[in-house]
Amino acid sequence: MSSLQMPKVDGSILSKKDKIVSDIGRIINPKNVLSHPDELRPFETDGLTAYRQMPMAVVMPETVKEVSSILKYCNDNKVKVVPRGAGTGLSGGSLPLEDCVLMAMGKFNKILEIDYENRCVVTQPCVTNLAITHAVQDKGFYYAPDPSSQIACSIGGNVAENSGGVHSLKYGATTNNLLGIEVVLMDGTITKFGGKAMDSEGYDFLGLMTGSEGLLGVITEVTVKILKSPEIVKAALIGFPTIEDAGNCVAEIIAEGCIPAGMEIMDKALTKATNDYSKAGYPTDAEAMMIVEFDGTEHEVEAYIEKAKQIAEKNNSSSLKVSKSNEERLKFWAGRKAAFPACGVLAPDYMCMDGSIPRGKLAEVLREITRLSKKYDLPVANAFHAGDGNLHPLIMFDANDKNSLKKCEDFGADILKYCVKVGGALTGEHGVGIEKRELMCEAFNDKDIQQQLTIKVALDPNSLLNPGKVYPILRKCAEEGRVHVHGGKTKFPDIPRF
Amino acid sequence: MEEKQNFQTSLDFNQNIFKPSTREEIVEIVKNCYKKSIPLEISGLQSKNKIGRNFQAEKTLDLSNYKGIIDYKPEELYIKVKAGTSISEIEEVLKKNNQQLAFEPIDFGYLFSGESNSGSIGGVVACNFAGSRRFKVGSVRDHLLGFQGINGKGETIKSGGTVVKNVTGYDLCKILSGSFGTLTVLTEISIKVLPKPETSKTLIIKNPHVKKALDYLGQSLSSSTDPSGGVFYPDYFGKNFILNDLTHDGGLTGIRIEGPMNSVDQRINRLSKELALIDNEFSVLDSVQTEIFWNKTKNLEVFKNSKSNLTRVVVPISETLQVIQKLKKDDLNYFIDWGGSLIWMAFDHLNSKILSEIKETTKNHHGYYTLIKIEDDFKASADIFTIDPIKYKISEKIKKSFDPKRIFNPGKMYTGI
Numbered sequence: 001m002s003s004l005q006m007p008k009v010d011g012s013i014l015s016k017k018d019k020i021v022s023d024i025g026r027i028i029n030p031k032n033v034l035s036h037p038d039e040l041r042p043f044e045t046d047g048l049t050a051y052r053q054m055p056m057a058v059v060m061p062e063t064v065k066e067v068s069s070i071l072k073y074c075n076d077n078k079v080k081v082v083p084r085g086a087g088t089g090l091s092g093g094s095l096p097l098e099d100c101v102l103m104a105m106g107k108f109n110k111i112l113e114i115d116y117e118n119r120c121v122v123t124q125p126c127v128t129n130l131a132i133t134h135a136v137q138d139k140g141f142y143y144a145p146d147p148s149s150q151i152a153c154s155i156g157g158n159v160a161e162n163s164g165g166v167h168s169l170k171y172g173a174t175t176n177n178l179l180g181i182e183v184v185l186m187d188g189t190i191t192k193f194g195g196k197a198m199d200s201e202g203y204d205f206l207g208l209m210t211g212s213e214g215l216l217g218v219i220t221e222v223t224v225k226i227l228k229s230p231e232i233v234k235a236a237l238i239g240f241p242t243i244e245d246a247g248n249c250v251a252e253i254i255a256e257g258c259i260p261a262g263m264e265i266m267d268k269a270l271t272k273a274t275n276d277y278s279k280a281g282y283p284t285d286a287e288a289m290m291i292v293e294f295d296g297t298e299h300e301v302e303a304y305i306e307k308a309k310q311i312a313e314k315n316n317s318s319s320l321k322v323s324k325s326n327e328e329r330l331k332f333w334a335g336r337k338a339a340f341p342a343c344g345v346l347a348p349d350y351m352c353m354d355g356s357i358p359r360g361k362l363a364e365v366l367r368e369i370t371r372l373s374k375k376y377d378l379p380v381a382n383a384f385h386a387g388d389g390n391l392h393p394l395i396m397f398d399a400n401d402k403n404s405l406k407k408c409e410d411f412g413a414d415i416l417k418y419c420v421k422v423g424g425a426l427t428g429e430h431g432v433g434i435e436k437r438e439l440m441c442e443a444f445n446d447k448d449i450q451q452q453l454t455i456k457v458a459l460d461p462n463s464l465l466n467p468g469k470v471y472p473i474l475r476k477c478a479e480e481g482r483v484h485v486h487g488g489k490t491k492f493p494d495i496p497r498f
Numbered sequence: 499m500e501e502k503q504n505f506q507t508s509l510d511f512n513q514n515i516f517k518p519s520t521r522e523e524i525v526e527i528v529k530n531c532y533k534k535s536i537p538l539e540i541s542g543l544q545s546k547n548k549i550g551r552n553f554q555a556e557k558t559l560d561l562s563n564y565k566g567i568i569d570y571k572p573e574e575l576y577i578k579v580k581a582g583t584s585i586s587e588i589e590e591v592l593k594k595n596n597q598q599l600a601f602e603p604i605d606f607g608y609l610f611s612g613e614s615n616s617g618s619i620g621g622v623v624a625c626n627f628a629g630s631r632r633f634k635v636g637s638v639r640d641h642l643l644g645f646q647g648i649n650g651k652g653e654t655i656k657s658g659g660t661v662v663k664n665v666t667g668y669d670l671c672k673i674l675s676g677s678f679g680t681l682t683v684l685t686e687i688s689i690k691v692l693p694k695p696e697t698s699k700t701l702i703i704k705n706p707h708v709k710k711a712l713d714y715l716g717q718s719l720s721s722s723t724d725p726s727g728g729v730f731y732p733d734y735f736g737k738n739f740i741l742n743d744l745t746h747d748g749g750l751t752g753i754r755i756e757g758p759m760n761s762v763d764q765r766i767n768r769l770s771k772e773l774a775l776i777d778n779e780f781s782v783l784d785s786v787q788t789e790i791f792w793n794k795t796k797n798l799e800v801f802k803n804s805k806s807n808l809t810r811v812v813v814p815i816s817e818t819l820q821v822i823q824k825l826k827k828d829d830l831n832y833f834i835d836w837g838g839s840l841i842w843m844a845f846d847h848l849n850s851k852i853l854s855e856i857k858e859t860t861k862n863h864h865g866y867y868t869l870i871k872i873e874d875d876f877k878a879s880a881d882i883f884t885i886d887p888i889k890y891k892i893s894e895k896i897k898k899s900f901d902p903k904r905i906f907n908p909g910k911m912y913t914g915i
Contacts, residue, residue: 117816119720140722162665169662175669176640191888196814198839199626199637199676201866202885202911203893207639207672211665231722251573257596257693296724300761356661358574388663428663436666443666444656451655451900452668458895470667 004051004434006097007468013079013099014056020079021057024101027069032107034058043084043102047149048092048435055082055096062107064182064190064220071218071465072188074101080464081186083214085126085157088149090354091433093161093213093469103218105156111135112221118196119226120179125156125219129163132224141226144171147429148337156219162211164429166262169387170295171227173429175210182221183209186460196223208455213431214466216459230295233261234305235329238312239286239319243267246288247362249315250386253292254359256311258304262293263387264336267366270343270381270394271335277342280335283319290386291332339383339394347379347396349405353412355419356428359389368418369393376411378404390428391419417442432470440472514556519563521646521654521685527559528683529652531905538905540679542582545606545617546625549870550678551882553909559683561620568686569660572597576643576660577691581620581684588619592691600692601638602629605797609871612803620684626676627810629796630727630754633719633837639675641690647674647682650901660688673896679907680915681900695756698726699766700783700791703775706733706749708834712819714751714773715838719815721772723765727754728837729795735833738800741787752783754792795835798842806831806844807872809856813865815839824859827852848872853880860884883911890915 013020021035034040035057045052061067074081083103084094096102108124114135115122121132121143129150132143146165147153153163159181164173171177180194193206200206209216240246246265253260266274271289275282282289290312294304305322312320323329335342343350357365366382373380383392393415397408416426420442427436440449453471456463509516509523511530518524531538539555541547543562561582569578572595579588585603592598603622607615616622623645628637635641644658657670674682705711711730718725731738733749744750755765766782783791794800801808813821815838822832822841829846845852853869860867861884869882885893890912897904897915909915 115816116720117716118814162669164663164665172636172640173663173665175672176636185892189888189892191892193889195864196816197812197865198632198836199628199639199812201868201883202676202889203681203896204626204639204672204676205889205892205896207669207675208896210672211669216668228720228722228724254575254693255573255595257696259693296757297722297761297765299764300757303758303760356659356663358571358661360571360573385663389661390663423659424661425659425664426666428661429665431665432667440667443659447653448655448657449667451649451653452657452670454899455668455896458899459892 032060055102085154091431091435093433180223183217233295235293239283261295265384267382273342274335349399354430357424542618542621545615550910585616608802642671644688646686698756703751730834807848811841817863
């Protein structure tokens with residue numbers, strides 16, 4: 001893993017480090033330019049802690065004009081720039097390069113405007129996802145996309161990664177909840193895409209920038225739409241004797257026209273692990289456990305819960321509990337949300353994968369994962385956002401055993417390749433970053449990738465903005481693609497994940 | 499003029515209109531045009547071909563024969579079709595499974611030819627005009643899961659897929675939606691489908707005043723009753739609706755509520771209380787009448803057979819009233835959709851003076867306009883779409899990255915693009 005290939009280090013840039021630092025120190029407050037190794041250390045990695053690299057310098061601009069001036073300077077002097085928000089990304093999107101200036105956006109941390117009339121919030125990019133909901137919830141509003149790390153992840157990072165959350169099926173991911181952004185291109189151009197009005201004139205640059213993983217521009221302002229909080233939310237906790245029964249239940253719920261706010265499945269291994277860890281009252285004898293949640297008005301939720309109950313019973317459910325209070329509903333979720341630490345108890349290390357699959361392929365994919373688990377002789381537990389088809393297998397291994405690590409990497413790559421094979425995607429919500437970069441050729445052919453690279457070149461001709469991410473460097477499908485956790489310690493162990 | 503012997507298919511390159519039925523033929527046509535820098539007009543079912551600037555194209559690529567449903571998985575909530583497939587065929591198939599295209603594709607046929615023509619899925623994606631449910635479910639671009647297309651060099655490219663959650667690479671689905679065929683010839687389209695609501699009803703409020711209407715709409719959209727449509731028709735359009743439960747023929751505000759039966763009744767009831775409506779001030783349309791009312795609305799049927807021009811103005815809801823007040827003329831007929839932020843404006847006589855007023859007003863109020871229907875002699879000189887200089891420069895670069903020789907619909911959106 002440490003042998004990850006990154007773009008060639010430009011020695012001539014490194015040799016001019018002092019000059020670059022002092023030049024940028026004239027553009028912005030020199031106190032906001034860090035270059036001592038002790039100051040750089042906190043920025044050497046993001047949420048994908050398996051990879052570490054100190055940047056040449058860290059700059060912390062305070063205004064959009066400063067962002068523009070720094071980018072223009074770096075563009076003119078061929079200095080690479082890596083943008084960074086809260087640093088919680090799980091695919092290494094803000095991993096520094098040895099010869100880069102890391103642009104840390106932490107000082108863009110204010111909500112600029114709450115506009116209830118147009119039902120939107122204008123904010124700086126380093127405000128956390130949850131802070132937006134906190135700012136509007138007293139008036140009964142909220143911001144819908146809810147990545148599990150929402151307590152810490154920044155809204156700018158959400159835009160860069162097009163973050164999802166457990167409610168994506170009903171409410172969409174970031175791209176569907178975004179009205180506008182202000183962005184600075186690598187040549188220093190400042191522009192706005194979208195605004196408070198819906199859709200926009202001309203090409204949809206807002207949509208192109210969203211999920212571009214910091215390769216096309218640096219986001220300096222974000223306008224998101226806010227929604228009225230649902231009147232009532234209820235969940236059902238359902239056990240099934242087989243994965244197939246659970247899978248059929250998902251398909252039928254959707255076919256019946258019920259769109260749940262969230263629908264999660266865990267396999268037996270994970271149900272047991274999370275229940276042991278959090279005492280959530282899960283049916284540990286079931287082969288699969290499902291949490292299905294509906295929101296809306298009282299009659300609406302009652303009608304859907306009743307329908308879901310009937311469908312579950314028809315599909316041989318072995319147990320079924322409907323939340324009677326909000327506390328009980330949150331208890332249903334507590335175990336699910338503790339999936340990471342629960343696995344940390346079972347093995348010294350684990351990798352979290354992030355593939356997307358058609359909902360109906362769940363049983364088939366889990367059978368293949370079980371087969372691979374035997375082949376590689378490594379235990380695995382599976383969590384599945386059944387509503388939107390996002391599968392998170394957690395592979396357990398021991399990083400101190402090199403053979404075990406290699407096996408885990410091979411196992412993970414095989415799972416993602418299988419996801420693509422059944423019609424899914426390499427990544428549902430964590431992004432490609434450096435993690436799945438070399439697997440891109442599983443999903444795309446040369447022409448597809450070339451078209452994307454042509455867009456990159458059109459906006460950043462010298463390829464200076466976040467190079468080495470998303471697109472393959474090796475041009476071979478290496479065995480990469482996971483989140484690595486050692487001894488139950490993520491970089492931010494207190495942040496809920498996926 | 500063509501060197502036919504250089505190409506291997508049976509296509510006759512001397513013809514001016516190509517009507518391919520296979521992807522291989524489309525590739526061949528585009529490669530040929532790329533090689534010789536021949537501009538190509540991309541056309542579907544002719545329902546929206548009048549929208550956009552006039553431009554010169556030597557050849558036409560007519561995709562109406564490139565049609566058919568490739569794959570429809572109701573339980574996976576997607577349908578994959580060839581780009582020339584008609585919206586009516588898709589909607590027919592979805593209906594059998596009680597599903598729908600939730601973004602409500604607009605049938606521009608009434609406006610341009612006086613009769614229904616909802617066009618092809620390729621055209622709907624290329625124009626990205628969503629119907630009344632826009633503020634709740636998003637635009638066409640929010641429902642495009644993946645595509646396959648041919649870029650300006652004749653290369654087959656794809657992006658996205660059929661799953662709803664996918665963050666692999668740049669989201670090219672977005673940049674192609676609303677690009678009016680200037681970047682890529684779409685060949686295959688995977689689009690998200692959603693269940694039809696069990697029932698839907700419409701609260702019709704008798705009210706001729708736009709200010710009051712915008713208050714009603716604003717309050718409804720910010721309530722937990724979760725409306726899926728919000729429209730205002732001034733007095734002169736109220737007469738266009740003949741429905742049993744529409745008890746007056748003047749100006750009206752319509753608010754649509756959808757979902758399970760019990761819940762719809764509960765929410766309609768609550769909304770009428772929240773808006774403090776008195777009994778003779780409102781009526782409720784049942785699901786049959788609701789369908790008629792909203793189809794007429796999204797399909798712009800009030801402008802059917804009208805000779806007027808039609809301008810589509812989108813602004814933040816807070817600006818709508820001022821925009822209308824500033825642009826008000828004796829010959830203006832308008833109605834408001836999207837819960838208050840879309841204004842369809844028809845002037846009997848549109849000239850450059852009025853157009854520059856529209857341009858300035860929409861810009862000052864943080865919105866934009868598109869000229870949908872316009873007299874031919876004025877069309878040549880008018881800005882059909884607005885853009886600022888920075889975005890124009892970026893658009894030029896993006897155009898070049900997909901279509902380096904500018905062979906696809908050159909000039910349809912902007913000069914030089």
